[in-house]
Amino acid sequence: MTQPSTVSARLAQVQERIEALTRAAGRPAGSVTLLPVSKTFGTDAVQQAMAAGMRRFGENKAQDIRDKSRELADGGAQWVMIGHLQTNKARDIARYAHEIQSLDRPELAEALERRLQQEGRSLDALVQVKTSTEPSKFGLDPAGLEDFLSFLARETPSLRVQGLMTMAVNAPDRDAVRACFRRLRELRDAMQAKAIPGIGLERLSMGMSGDYDLAIAEGSTEVRIGSAIFGDRSYTSV
Ligand SMILES: *Cc1c(COP(=O)(O)O)cnc(C)c1O
Numbered sequence: 493m494t495q496p497s498t499v500s501a502r503l504a505q506v507q508e509r510i511e512a513l514t515r516a517a518g519r520p521a522g523s524v525t526l527l528p529v530s531k532t533f534g535t536d537a538v539q540q541a542m543a544a545g546m547r548r549f550g551e552n553k554a555q556d557i558r559d560k561s562r563e564l565a566d567g568g569a570q571w572v573m574i575g576h577l578q579t580n581k582a583r584d585i586a587r588y589a590h591e592i593q594s595l596d597r598p599e600l601a602e603a604l605e606r607r608l609q610q611e612g613r614s615l616d617a618l619v620q621v622k623t624s625t626e627p628s629k630f631g632l633d634p635a636g637l638e639d640f641l642s643f644l645a646r647e648t649p650s651l652r653v654q655g656l657m658t659m660a661v662n663a664p665d666r667d668a669v670r671a672c673f674r675r676l677r678e679l680r681d682a683m684q685a686k687a688i689p690g691i692g693l694e695r696l697s698m699g700m701s702g703d704y705d706l707a708i709a710e711g712s713t714e715v716r717i718g719s720a721i722f723g724d725r726s727y728t729s730v
Contacts, residue, residue: 495720498540499537499540499541499544499721499722500540500541500543500544502720502721502722502723503526503528503541503544503546503721504544505720506526506717506720506721507526509705510524510526510704510708510715513704513705513708513709514708516709517708517709519708519711523713524708524712524713524714524715525713525714525715526546526714526715526717527548527549527550527572527574527697527714527715527716527717528541528546528548528549528550528717528718528721528722529549529550529551529552529574529700529716529717529718529721529722530549530550530551530560530718530722531550531551531552531553531556531574531575531718531725532725532726533722533723533725535560535563535564537722538560538564538569539564539567541721541722542567542568542569547568547569547570548569548570548571548572548590548591549569549570549571549572550572550573550574550593550716550718551571551572551573551574551575552573552574552575552576553575554573554577554578554581554584554585555581555584557571557573557584557585557588557589558584558587558588561588562588570590570591571588571589571590571591572589572590572591572592572593573585573589573591573592573593573594574593574594574657574716575594576594576596576630577592577594577600579599579600579603580603582600582603582604582606582607583607585604585607585615586604586607586608586610586611586613586615587607587611587613589615590615590616591615591616591617591618592604592615592616592617592618592651593617593618593620593657593697593716594620594630594631594657595617595618595619595620595644595651595653596619596620596621596630596631596632597632597640598640598643598647601643601644601647601648601651602647602648604648604650604651605647605648605649605650605651608650608651609650613650614649614650614651614652615650615651615652616652616654617644617651617652617653617654618653618654618655618656618657618695618697619632619637619640619641619644619653619655619656619657620632620656620657620658620659621634621637621656621657621658621676621679622634622658623658623659623660623661623671623672623673623675623676623679624659624660624661624662624668624672625661626661626662631658631659634675634679637679637683638683638686638688641653641683641686641688641691642688644691645688645689645690645691652692653690653691653692653693654692654693654694654695655680655692655693655694655695655696655697655713656676656679656680656683656693656695656696656697657696657697657698658672658673658675658676658697658698659672659698659700660672660673660698660700660703660706660707666703666706669703669706670706670709670710672698673698673699673703673706673707673709673710673711673712674710676696676698676710677696677710677711680693680696694713695713695714696711696712696713696714697712697713697714697715697716698710698712698714698715699712699714699715699716699717700715700716700717700718701717701718701719701720704717
């Protein structure tokens with residue numbers, strides 16, 4: 493597919509493809525949300541996406557959420573943390589983020605709860621689950637998911653759990669990628685059957701620029717798209 497040259501044109505192209513994939517999967521129109529991932533891009537790129545109607549943006553560093561939310565203070569953007577979060581950065585997320593999708597361990601949940609209570613805020617949250625065996629990937633071991641959800645239900649009233657998030661294996665094998673997405677959906681279904689009070693599991697955040705077709709086919713309700721909207725990232729500049 494040819495890449496148009498502006499953020500708004502690429503956004504429109506991605507949105508059209510999401511709609512087509514949703515239809516092809518036999519799913520209701522509008523059942524897959526787009527989360528643009530603005531990590532490594534400046535607030536100018538974010539503003540272009542906002543002009544095209546986007547409000548929520550994914551970032552993978554607490555410091556970038558802090559800096560960008562300050563820079564765009566009156567713009568109405570909502571920041572979604574999607575990267576690994578150290579507990580000593582919990583305050584920035586409690587203060588500046590609207591949501592975290594990389595909640596993956598009790599110590600982090602406790603640190604966020606403490607900071608959220610201090611700030612008088614609450615956060616939408618997705619639990620990040622590790623569905624691949626790659627050593628570099630963060631996320632909770634699926635075997636600990638039920639215990640973790642029960643812990644969140646008991647201990648962290650300021651975190652509103654709404655579903656699960658995963659990153660698929662980073663490999664050319666499309667079947668292996670798709671298996672990660674299927675795994676997340678099956679885990680969600682199994683947890684939903686447990687009906688843990690206070691824990692919502694409607695949302696499945698899965699799919700990135702290179703694999704969101706497979707994720708939508710497996711039931712994704714939210715795709716996190718960076719490079720297909722904002723262009724290639726140059727990590728040397730951050
Ligand atoms: C960077 C990132 C994305 C987006 O990746 P692209 O390949 O640029 O679409 C999605 N999810 C997470 C957790 C990321 O870190």
